[in-house]
Amino acid sequence: MRQVCGGEPAGLADCSWGTLSPFPKMVVYDEGAGGGGLSQGDCLQDPVKLRDGLRGLIEDGRLPSAPEKLARFAEIMQALLTRRDFVRPQHIAPQQIAPFFGNYPGPFGINADVHLPLIFPGFTAPSAEDLARLKARDTEEPSKSFTYGTMPWGETAVLREIVRAMKPRTVLEIGTNIGLLTREIVDVCPEDAVVFTLDLPPSMRERAFQPLDDINLSYVRQEQTDQDVGREVKPPYTRAAQVIQLLGDSQVFNFNALRNMVDLVIVDGLHSYPAPLVDTRHALELVNLGGVVAWDDYGKLFRLAGVTLTLLEMAVKERRQIYWVNHNQSLSTGLAFHVTP
Numbered sequence: 001m002r003q004v005c006g007g008e009p010a011g012l013a014d015c016s017w018g019t020l021s022p023f024p025k026m027v028v029y030d031e032g033a034g035g036g037g038l039s040q041g042d043c044l045q046d047p048v049k050l051r052d053g054l055r056g057l058i059e060d061g062r063l064p065s066a067p068e069k070l071a072r073f074a075e076i077m078q079a080l081l082t083r084r085d086f087v088r089p090q091h092i093a094p095q096q097i098a099p100f101f102g103n104y105p106g107p108f109g110i111n112a113d114v115h116l117p118l119i120f121p122g123f124t125a126p127s128a129e130d131l132a133r134l135k136a137r138d139t140e141e142p143s144k145s146f147t148y149g150t151m152p153w154g155e156t157a158v159l160r161e162i163v164r165a166m167k168p169r170t171v172l173e174i175g176t177n178i179g180l181l182t183r184e185i186v187d188v189c190p191e192d193a194v195v196f197t198l199d200l201p202p203s204m205r206e207r208a209f210q211p212l213d214d215i216n217l218s219y220v221r222q223e224q225t226d227q228d229v230g231r232e233v234k235p236p237y238t239r240a241a242q243v244i245q246l247l248g249d250s251q252v253f254n255f256n257a258l259r260n261m262v263d264l265v266i267v268d269g270l271h272s273y274p275a276p277l278v279d280t281r282h283a284l285e286l287v288n289l290g291g292v293v294a295w296d297d298y299g300k301l302f303r304l305a306g307v308t309l310t311l312l313e314m315a316v317k318e319r320r321q322i323y324w325v326n327h328n329q330s331l332s333t334g335l336a337f338h339v340t341p
C-alpha cells in the first residue's frame with residue numbers, strides 16, 4: 001500500500017485505515033510518464049473523470065499531503081468549482097427578520113417558510129411526502145432503532161431543501177455516522193457534486209484527541225465496526241461514486257487540501273465543548289466564498305450545550321451572523337447556519 005498519510009499530523013498517522021476505503025483504488029489521474037493524465041480541459045468537461053481523479057488522489061481515504069499531489073488536487077478542485085456556478089445565498093439583515101433585533105448579536109431565529117427563500121433563492125418548503133417519509137423513519141420501527149444519532153427528520157427535511165436550492169459543487173460533512181444524512185444530502189445534490197464525509201472510526205476512538213463521553217458514545221451505537229461508518233453510502237447505494245469518505249479525528253485532521261474549496265460544510269461531529277468550536281473554526285477556513293456552514297443542535301442545553309455555546313461565541317465575540325431555523329411549519333429545529341460574506 002502506498003503510504004499517504006495526509007489526514008493526520010505525524011505521530012497519529014496510521015495508514016492501515018486506508019484499507020477501509022469503500023472505493024477501489026483507481027488511479028485514473030495517471031501520474032506516470034505519458035500515462036493518460038487528466039488535463040484541465042478534461043476536468044472541466046468530464047465530471048466523472050474529475051471525481052475519479054479526486055478519488056485517485058485521495059488514495060487510502062485520506063487527503064493528499066505530498067506537495068505535487070496537493071497541487072493536482074487543488075487543480076481538480078478548482079476545476080470543479082469554476083465549472084459551474086452554485087446558487088449563491090443572500091444575506092438578510094437582522095432588522096428584516098424582526099425590527100426588534102436591533103443590536104442583538106444573534107443567532108437570529110428565522111422562519112423556514114418566510115426567510116429561507118430570501119436567503120436561498122429557489123428554496124421551497126419540504127414536501128409533505130418528504131416530511132412524512134423522514135418522520136416515519138425516525139418514529140416507526142424497524143427504522144427508528146437505527147436512526148438514533150442521525151440529524152432528526154425536521155432538520156434533515158429543511159437542510160435537503162437548502163441543498164437542493166444551493167446546488168453545491170462540494171460538500172463536507174463532519175460526523176458521518178452510518179451515512180444516513182450523507183445519503184439524504186447526496187440525493188438532492190447535482191449529479192456531479194462531490195460530498196466528502198469525515199468520521200472517527202470505532203477502532204480509533206481510544207486515541208481520540210477529545211475522548212467521546214457517554215452522550216457522544218450513545219450516538220454511535222450503530223457503528224460497531226469500522227466498516228459500519230458510512231455504510232449507507234457505500235455500494236450498492238446508486239450514488240456512492242459521489243461520496244468520498246475520510247477517516248480520522250476532526251479535531252486534529254489536516255484539512256489543508258480543502259481550504260476555500262467547499263460550498264457547504266455540515267458540522268455534526270463530536271458535540272461536547274470545545275470540539276464543536278474546533279470543528280467550526282476548521283469549517284470557516286474550508287468554506288468557499290458565499291458558502292455555508294451548517295450545524296445541528298443549536299439551542300439545545302445540558303447534554304448538547306456544546307453547539308449552543310459555540311454559536312453564541314461565534315455570534316457574540318466574533319459578530320458572525322448566524323441564522324437559526326427555529327420555526328419550520330409548527331416545528332422548532334436545531335438547524336443553524338452561517339453564510340460567508
Ligand SMILES: C[S@@+](CC[C@H](N)C(=O)[O-])C[C@H]1O[C@@H](n2cnc3c(N)ncnc32)[C@H](O)[C@@H]1O
Pocket residue numbers: 149150151173174175176177178179180181182198199200201208209210212216219220223248249250251268269270
Ligand atoms: C451525531 S453523529 C453524526 C450524525 C450524522 N451526521 C447523521 O446525521 O447521520 C456524530 C458523529 O461524530 C463522530 N465523531 C465523534 N468524534 C469525532 C471526531 N473527533 N472526529 C470525527 N468524527 C467524530 C461520531 O463517530 C459520530 O458518528
